[in-house]
Amino acid sequence: QTVEHGFPHQPSALGYSPFLRLMAIGTRSGAIKVYGAPGVEFMGLHEENNTVMQIHFIPDQCQLVTLLDDNSLHLWSLKQHGGASELLEEHRFTLKGPPGSPPSATQVTAVLPHSSREVLYLGTESGNIFVVELPSFRVLEDRTITPEAVLQRIPEDNCNRRSCELVEALREHPKNPDQILIGYSRGLIVLWDLQNNKATHHFLGSQQLENLYWQRDGSKFISCHYDGSYTQWPVSSDNRQPEPLENTVPYGPFPCKAISKIYWQTTKNGLPYIIFQGGMPRASYGDRHSISVIHGSQQTAFDFTSRVIDFFIIFSSDPAAEFDDPSALVVLAEEELVVIDLKSAGWPAVHPPYLASLHCSAITCSHHVSNIPLKLWERIISAGSKQNIHYSSMPWPIDGGTNIAPDPPQRDLLLTGHEDGTVRFWDASGVCLHLLYKLSTVRVFLTDADPNDNMNTLGEDEWPPLRKVGTFDPYSDDPRLGIQKIYLCKYSGYLAVAGTAGQVLVMELNDEDAEHVVDHAEADLLQDQEGYRWKGHEKLKTRDGPVRFEAGFQPFVLVQCQPPAVVTSLALHSEWKLVAFGTSHGFGLFDHQQKRLVFVKCTLHPSDQLALEGPLSRVKSLKKSLRQSFRRIRRSRVSSRKRRGGSGNASEVQEANAKFDQDALQEMELAPVQRKIEARSAEDSFTGFVRTLYFADTFLRDSSRHCPSLWAGTNGGTVYAFCLRVPPAERRMDEPVRAEQAKEIQLMHRAPVVGILVLDGRSTPLPEPLEVAHDLSKSPDMQGSHQLLVVSEEQFKVFTLPKVSSKLKLKLTALEGCRVRKVTVASFGSCKADDYSENDLAVLTNLGDIQIISLPFLKLQIRYPCIRKEDVSGIASCVFTKYGQGFYLISPSEFERFSLSTKWLVEPRCIVDMPEVTSNNHVHNKSGTENAARKSSPGDCGEDERKSGRLMEHALLNDEKVLKEIQSTLEGGR
Amino acid sequence: EFRRFSLERSKPGKFEEFYGLLQHVHKIPNVDVLVGYTDIHGDLLPINNDDNYHKAVSTANPLLRIFIQRKEDADYSAFGTDTMTRKKNVLANVLRPDNHKKKPHIVISMPQDFRPVSSIIDVDILPETHRRVRLYKYGTDKPLGFYIRDGSSVRVTPHGLEKVPGIFISRLVPGGLAQGTGLLAVNDEVLEVNGIEVSGKSLDQVTDMMIANSRNLIITVRPANQRNNVVRNSRTSGSSGQSTESSLPSSTPNILGSLLQGEEESDEEDIIIEDSGEPQQIPKAAPTSESIESLSQIELLHESTQNGFLPSSEMNLNHSAGSISMEYEEPEPGPKSLEEDGTIITL
Numbered sequence A: 001q002t003v004e005h006g007f008p009h010q011p012s013a014l015g016y017s018p019f020l021r022l023m024a025i026g027t028r029s030g031a032i033k034v035y036g037a038p039g040v041e042f043m044g045l046h047e048e049n050n051t052v053m054q055i056h057f058i059p060d061q062c063q064l065v066t067l068l069d070d071n072s073l074h075l076w077s078l079k080q081h082g083g084a085s086e087l088l089e090e091h092r093f094t095l096k097g098p099p100g101s102p103p104s105a106t107q108v109t110a111v112l113p114h115s116s117r118e119v120l121y122l123g124t125e126s127g128n129i130f131v132v133e134l135p136s137f138r139v140l141e142d143r144t145i146t147p148e149a150v151l152q153r154i155p156e157d158n159c160n161r162r163s164c165e166l167v168e169a170l171r172e173h174p175k176n177p178d179q180i181l182i183g184y185s186r187g188l189i190v191l192w193d194l195q196n197n198k199a200t201h202h203f204l205g206s207q208q209l210e211n212l213y214w215q216r217d218g219s220k221f222i223s224c225h226y227d228g229s230y231t232q233w234p235v236s237s238d239n240r241q242p243e244p245l246e247n248t249v250p251y252g253p254f255p256c257k258a259i260s261k262i263y264w265q266t267t268k269n270g271l272p273y274i275i276f277q278g279g280m281p282r283a284s285y286g287d288r289h290s291i292s293v294i295h296g297s298q299q300t301a302f303d304f305t306s307r308v309i310d311f312f313i314i315f316s317s318d319p320a321a322e323f324d325d326p327s328a329l330v331v332l333a334e335e336e337l338v339v340i341d342l343k344s345a346g347w348p349a350v351h352p353p354y355l356a357s358l359h360c361s362a363i364t365c366s367h368h369v370s371n372i373p374l375k376l377w378e379r380i381i382s383a384g385s386k387q388n389i390h391y392s393s394m395p396w397p398i399d400g401g402t403n404i405a406p407d408p409p410q411r412d413l414l415l416t417g418h419e420d421g422t423v424r425f426w427d428a429s430g431v432c433l434h435l436l437y438k439l440s441t442v443r444v445f446l447t448d449a450d451p452n453d454n455m456n457t458l459g460e461d462e463w464p465p466l467r468k469v470g471t472f473d474p475y476s477d478d479p480r481l482g483i484q485k486i487y488l489c490k491y492s493g494y495l496a497v498a499g500t501a502g503q504v505l506v507m508e509l510n511d512e513d514a515e516h517v518v519d520h521a522e523a524d525l526l527q528d529q530e531g532y533r534w535k536g537h538e539k540l541k542t543r544d545g546p547v548r549f550e551a552g553f554q555p556f557v558l559v560q561c562q563p564p565a566v567v568t569s570l571a572l573h574s575e576w577k578l579v580a581f582g583t584s585h586g587f588g589l590f591d592h593q594q595k596r597l598v599f600v601k602c603t604l605h606p607s608d609q610l611a612l613e614g615p616l617s618r619v620k621s622l623k624k625s626l627r628q629s630f631r632r633i634r635r636s637r638v639s640s641r642k643r644r645g646g647s648g649n650a651s652e653v654q655e656a657n658a659k660f661d662q663d664a665l666q667e668m669e670l671a672p673v674q675r676k677i678e679a680r681s682a683e684d685s686f687t688g689f690v691r692t693l694y695f696a697d698t699f700l701r702d703s704s705r706h707c708p709s710l711w712a713g714t715n716g717g718t719v720y721a722f723c724l725r726v727p728p729a730e731r732r733m734d735e736p737v738r739a740e741q742a743k744e745i746q747l748m749h750r751a752p753v754v755g756i757l758v759l760d761g762r763s764t765p766l767p768e769p770l771e772v773a774h775d776l777s778k779s780p781d782m783q784g785s786h787q788l789l790v791v792s793e794e795q796f797k798v799f800t801l802p803k804v805s806s807k808l809k810l811k812l813t814a815l816e817g818c819r820v821r822k823v824t825v826a827s828f829g830s831c832k833a834d835d836y837s838e839n840d841l842a843v844l845t846n847l848g849d850i851q852i853i854s855l856p857f858l859k860l861q862i863r864y865p866c867i868r869k870e871d872v873s874g875i876a877s878c879v880f881t882k883y884g885q886g887f888y889l890i891s892p893s894e895f896e897r898f899s900l901s902t903k904w905l906v907e908p909r910c911i912v913d914m915p916e917v918t919s920n921n922h923v924h925n926k927s928g929t930e931n932a933a934r935k936s937s938p939g940d941c942g943e944d945e946r947k948s949g950r951l952m953e954h955a956l957l958n959d960e961k962v963l964k965e966i967q968s969t970l971e972g973g974r
Numbered sequence B: 001e002f003r004r005f006s007l008e009r010s011k012p013g014k015f016e017e018f019y020g021l022l023q024h025v026h027k028i029p030n031v032d033v034l035v036g037y038t039d040i041h042g043d044l045l046p047i048n049n050d051d052n053y054h055k056a057v058s059t060a061n062p063l064l065r066i067f068i069q070r071k072e073d074a075d076y077s078a079f080g081t082d083t084m085t086r087k088k089n090v091l092a093n094v095l096r097p098d099n100h101k102k103k104p105h106i107v108i109s110m111p112q113d114f115r116p117v118s119s120i121i122d123v124d125i126l127p128e129t130h131r132r133v134r135l136y137k138y139g140t141d142k143p144l145g146f147y148i149r150d151g152s153s154v155r156v157t158p159h160g161l162e163k164v165p166g167i168f169i170s171r172l173v174p175g176g177l178a179q180g181t182g183l184l185a186v187n188d189e190v191l192e193v194n195g196i197e198v199s200g201k202s203l204d205q206v207t208d209m210m211i212a213n214s215r216n217l218i219i220t221v222r223p224a225n226q227r228n229n230v231v232r233n234s235r236t237s238g239s240s241g242q243s244t245e246s247s248l249p250s251s252t253p254n255i256l257g258s259l260l261q262g263e264e265e266s267d268e269e270d271i272i273i274e275d276s277g278e279p280q281q282i283p284k285a286a287p288t289s290e291s292i293e294s295l296s297q298i299e300l301l302h303e304s305t306q307n308g309f310l311p312s313s314e315m316n317l318n319h320s321a322g323s324i325s326m327e328y329e330e331p332e333p334g335p336k337s338l339e340e341d342g343t344i345i346t347l
Helices: A147-151 A374-387 A609-613 A621-644 A650-669 A872-877 A915-927 A929-936 A943-958 A960-973 B015-026 B050-059 B090-095 B097-101 B177-181 B203-212 B235-247 B257-266 B291-306 B312-321 B336-346
Strands: A003-006 A011-017 A022-027 A031-035 A041-045 A052-057 A063-068 A072-081 A084-094 A108-113 A119-124 A129-133 A167-172 A179-184 A188-193 A198-204 A209-214 A220-225 A230-234 A246-248 A259-265 A273-278 A289-295 A298-304 A308-314 A328-333 A337-341 A363-369 A413-418 A422-427 A434-440 A466-469 A483-488 A495-499 A503-510 A514-516 A519-524 A547-549 A552-562 A569-573 A578-582 A586-591 A596-602 A674-677 A690-698 A707-714 A718-725 A738-746 A753-759 A787-792 A795-800 A806-811 A820-829 A837-845 A849-854 A860-865 A885-891 A894-899 B033-038 B044-047 B066-070 B118-121 B131-136 B146-157 B160-172 B189-193 B216-222 B271-274 B279-281
Touching: A011 A063, A011 A308, A011 A328, A022 A052, A031 A052, A041 A084, A052 A108, A063 A108, A108 A167, A119 A167, A147 A198, A167 A209, A179 A209, A188 A209, A220 A259, A230 A259, A259 A308, A273 A308, A289 A308, A289 A328, A298 A328, A298 A337, A363 A483, A363 A885, A374 A434, A374 A503, A374 A552, A413 A483, A422 A483, A434 A552, A483 A569, A495 A569, A503 A578, A514 A552, A519 A586, A519 A596, A547 A552, A552 A578, A552 A586, A569 A690, A569 A707, A578 A690, A578 A707, A586 A690, A596 A718, A596 A738, A674 B203, A690 A753, A707 A753, A718 A753, A753 A820, A787 A820, A820 A872, A872 A885, B015 B033, B015 B050, B015 B066, B044 B050, B118 B177, B131 B177, B146 B189, B146 B203, B160 B177, B189 B203
Parallel strands: A011 A052, A209 A259, A298 A466, A519 A552
Antiparallel strands: A003 A894, A011 A022, A022 A031, A031 A041, A052 A063, A063 A072, A072 A084, A108 A119, A119 A129, A167 A179, A179 A188, A188 A198, A209 A220, A220 A230, A230 A246, A259 A273, A273 A289, A289 A298, A308 A328, A328 A337, A363 A413, A413 A422, A422 A434, A483 A495, A495 A503, A503 A552, A514 A547, A569 A578, A578 A586, A586 A596, A674 B146, A690 A707, A707 A718, A718 A738, A738 B271, A753 A787, A787 A795, A795 A806, A820 A837, A837 A849, A849 A860, A885 A894, B033 B044, B033 B066, B118 B131, B131 B216, B146 B160, B160 B189, B189 B216, B271 B279
8 A cells, every 4th residue: 555645534633834834634533644745745643543633743843743632642753764754653642630630630722832842832621731841741840830820910800710711722922932822711811921930911801712823023913702703912011911902703793603713914015814714694604614814805705615624824934024925825624625825816726736635526436547648648638727727826835845756657547437427537647646637427418407506606795705615515416427437548539438327428539619419329228128117217318409518528429228227337449439338237339430329238137127127226225215315405405505595514414414324224234144145046136237348359259260349247147249340441431330149158156247358369468449559569469369268256267269168267256255346457567677577467355355366377476455344335446557556445535545566656755854954953963052052941042042043044044055065064974 | 596694793894795795696796786685674775885784784683684686677666764564575576576567656766866965075084073064056946045144152272262253054944955955954053165164254255155166065064963963983083083173173274085076076167158059068178288388277276275275177186196185285386396296297
């Protein structure tokens, strides 16, 4: 397992280091992921698997501290090892109170890593602020700030012991590290002098406190409150108990939700950026997940698609700079990461190079294409760039660390099909899975949803000025649109996609917008089956007349299967211009050049009532009805949202949904677990379900002439072979393509056929269509005799061709009790010898193991455990690449990438160095004494001295020459 | 012809010798005959192997009545339960076989004429508490007809008694093959499926293994009812039984003679229909003369052996060589093993 792509499942915390320019995300399962420049990423996992509540980088260090929901603190370091940086957990610590004290006494609520890098201030539920030394996590008991000490100098009528319950926020003075601001939950704010151990200022807020923020110069700070207000407070030496400068409820006057976090950013032009989370009018917009940005007269409330976990602002971190000059707003929502460019007019979103929300509509299938020709790659990128014009051109602002991984060896595409009828094209060449282009098939069909219906359109004078951002939209308008199978020919640019309602679309890449009619054909897969009634969904209605398609893949042929059952297998032969498709009822072959159906074959057993009625209709009825009822709820919610202009709460629906699913599951588990032992029989249900389709140019009838052929394998262990006659190119349009059934093989063990493959005379799998024409593969050996490999869920069998006799077999299930779930041919290259490579079968079993089986002798080479066997969706989602890598979903939003090949390995390899401080430390170490002195008595160092020292350092380090010099001396020293 | 002669009851000898003696006594050296006797219940039972011959001799009280028929005009119906009591004059029947035309009755064939549906096998190598049952699914339309479930059983381990998860038979379908044999019962613990241990495997895995082997299913069970166990009287087999008990849950798979024998005949042949013609069984590809291929094939076979499975072709080799051993010799690594395999194939 090499790298995780996509968006972390259930993120719970966010941290950012302006110094390292790295961002950290914690999750509810205890994972921590650090991201910087594209390709720079680290992952760590807390052993406890507890929710990460807070993440704080230690200032100017390659270290960060995490707080988990079990109240444990963990110190992580980015350390260089073997030329690359690694994220390692160094220490863990749990604050312990005196014996007998309640747990709340030490329940950490606020964490402040001090700029001295030597201590952490830990605010607790009890109001105590503990000081712990870093990195040892030793509690410095004499420095604890108790509520009693805080209350000493406050007028008694204003305060009592309860004012100091629960520390809500701790903030260090931006200019004076000896002062920290302490905010208590009930509204009391205290400026504390660490040197003299006393409170210097008291700020008596009347509202429950949510958060605090210092202005850059330290002359003012902002507090934000539970009632949706924020307050500015002046800090001056003459008034020890100042009154607020300004108290605003931005979305008043009606009751508002809490403002949970606020930033006040200064700019050169004097107009500050005020950025805060929440504060919406409680009644009508209380369920929105918003972050508002106010800059002079400009005000926008960014409306997120899911709950906001946390956010931060990227601003000038140069301590010498006079202003903050914010450049970007980075928001971690529950389902996606959104970055807003604050420098460009209109505050456009920035297209993230990683952390893509794979699940913006649920993934229904995936397809991987290796080694894309440059031409096609560029055309896809150009089609995608036309879709992305609304994104900001700002370079990615989180750019810490250096990617030192070698360039990806080839261009790889991962295509994901989604429930809403879209196909997304991802650049899967490297560590960052990046969206290149999105294709929607919806336009071809008439659906319930009005395409012009955009919940986003709000009038100019709308208040609050909400603006929807983000792409997460899990609600499909029509489940029939869902994409089930994808096949892309990388040489011709032909793309075939097939969906839930038996629709098969063949598309061609067009670099321009175009308006044209999609040719439409119907394939009656039941032919002469009598007296049947389809109880599944109806077929999709098509749009009449020409349809406008944007640049990219544009459909030109639509075949709809009748009955409109889900398409279970798909194959495209771009050279012969044929597309084959199969459902639970049969399969068909369509000539997309002449736009003519060549033949259909019904595979349905006449007694198979279940398949007749609809795919898994009885089995899935419970799930289906649940699903439908929720869809109704969703619809009503959406419509009510539209009516009142408010919003629905997606997460609530999801929670309820999950709960229902769980209840249903429990109900099922009550039945005693026993399994029926019975041989498979021809009368079993779904034997006609077409599992695999395969085109091959081979010897089907006699050993002297080879011809195009189509192979189909069913759930009942039957293999059909059709001999095809494709007219030569010059008469391709004049003569029809003909097909004739040549063979039918019934495997007696009757297990589902999941793979069919023809090996040439050299026992090499036949090349893909057009591969030879593009000089990318040797032509197949047509001299020696061909072999047929049939992979069922239970066995691998090799037969001779054209006369079918069994040659070899490997019984997997009889021996190991596991079944084949996915199988593909993978080419394994040697990392030592460039010229050596071999083809093997990569097999994923229902136990989640991956086995490599040699070709053509079917010898088990090696076996790896890969996916947990309970993770059914993970196993179902697995796709292999042609070069021994693979992907599977570890959550709805994340792909895990794995490599079986020593040669093709895509994994993050990056370095994070601390240019300034590293050299800093070295400089200090050289001089030695200063550093030591500082360590021994952290309080002694005067504020001014330190500040000027830092400025000096900064000035020095800004000079490239000096930097280079330092570097060269350092390297020389090594 | 009636003859009377004496045998030493304590040393009856082998059936072959006895058969020769009969032929000699009756002076019919080249005539194939069927030999039968009446047991204490008056049933006419066949004598055709050492076991039933010994049994017959031991039941002589003091006389043992033996009936001899020519094989070509033998009346199989004469054998069976209640044959002697049902028909007062069995002799007449035996001697005048056309007699039965008047009184048609149920025809009972010789054992070799039956198609087996189940058997208990490997009694000699299994501990007495275990039973290895073979269900012959092929050729019958009867469903296998049983269910399995998870459960726990107690094992003797070096650390004392331990509760370990196990797989048990949970239900027999009335009229199914499993119930019909009477060899399997609810709550029997399943120990092996076709020679592969199930310990450590999940219920679903064992289910899949059984279904994959459903055409020739061999299940080793520890019967819940231990009173009907096969009791062995020979000391040697008794001791070997004890030793196998401890060695049974070993990690090396047991390659058992009876498993091998069954493999070939039970190995299903796939069916092909060419050009919409008649369905035919798919033949085995003739062994190729290409040395590389055959060598690699053998290599493959060895690999599978280590997985506890012998493909049929090699079994025959082993069988004819008469060297079916419990422990399979591991081929030496390196090219030498190929040579050794080559010698095996010449056998």
